[in-house]
Amino acid sequence: MLAQQRIKLVYGGGNIGLMGTVADSCMAAGGEVVGVIPKALLDKEHGHRGITRLEVVATMHERKARMAALADGFLALPGGIGTLEELLEVVTWSQLEIHGKPVALVNVAGFFDPLLALLDHALAEGFLRAQHRRLLIAADHPRAALHQMLALVSSPKEQQSSLGI
Numbered sequence: 001m002l003a004q005q006r007i008k009l010v011y012g013g014g015n016i017g018l019m020g021t022v023a024d025s026c027m028a029a030g031g032e033v034v035g036v037i038p039k040a041l042l043d044k045e046h047g048h049r050g051i052t053r054l055e056v057v058a059t060m061h062e063r064k065a066r067m068a069a070l071a072d073g074f075l076a077l078p079g080g081i082g083t084l085e086e087l088l089e090v091v092t093w094s095q096l097e098i099h100g101k102p103v104a105l106v107n108v109a110g111f112f113d114p115l116l117a118l119l120d121h122a123l124a125e126g127f128l129r130a131q132h133r134r135l136l137i138a139a140d141h142p143r144a145a146l147h148q149m150l151a152l153v154s155s156p157k158e159q160q161s162s163l164g165i
Contacts, residue, residue: 001142003031005150008162010070012063013037013055015048018077023051034162036066064089071162073102073149075142078111095132102152104137104145112138 002009009026011019013035023033033051038060041047047054057063064086068074076087091103105112116138122128139145 001146002026003029005146006031007146008032008034008070010034010036010067010162012045012067013047013051014041014045015050016046018079020046020048022077023048027051034070036063036070038063068093068099068101071101072153074104075145075149076103076105076112077142078106078108084115091136094135102137102149103135104139104149106142106145107138107140 003026009023009031011023011033014020014037015023023035026033027050033048033053035048035051035054037045037047037054037056039056039058041060042056047056055066057066068090074087074090076083087103087105090099090101093099094101094103105116107113107116116136119128119133119136123130123133137145137148139148
């Protein structure tokens with residue numbers, strides 16, 4: 001889907017797990033894939049050598065900053081602690097107006113329902129403002145999430161977009 005729409009995939013640079021599969025699929029469809037991986041994790045995470053470009057950086061902080069700089073938006077697939085940490089960080093950056101890039105969840109089979117309920121609870125309890133709650137797009141299917149994000153990306157259509165996943 002990303003390759004068909006000429007959207008460059010920016011991700012953490014590994015070749016294992018769900019993200020390795022997404023990178024492989026994007027490459028197989030003729031897409032462009034950029035991985036950013038810290039040197040300490042290069043061997044541990046099996047840095048993906050079969051992508052368009054693999055950037056090796058010094059630290060996790062540098063990795064996240066580089067991925068954020070390369071991406072026009074952020075899309076979270078179901079994942080663990082690292083996914084949640086990176087997701088909440090980019091939403092926080094949006095809240096603080098460090099960037100104005102769209103952030104979305106692919107809420108497959110309701111995976112993120114508990115997180116969305118927690119955010120709604122924080123809103124109801126006065127810990128979160130309504131405009132900040134709206135910063136996070138949620139869709140049940142990747143195509144729907146991507147469609148909503150692309151509507152918010154300010155770059156012209158003829159320019160290639162980059163999506164951090």
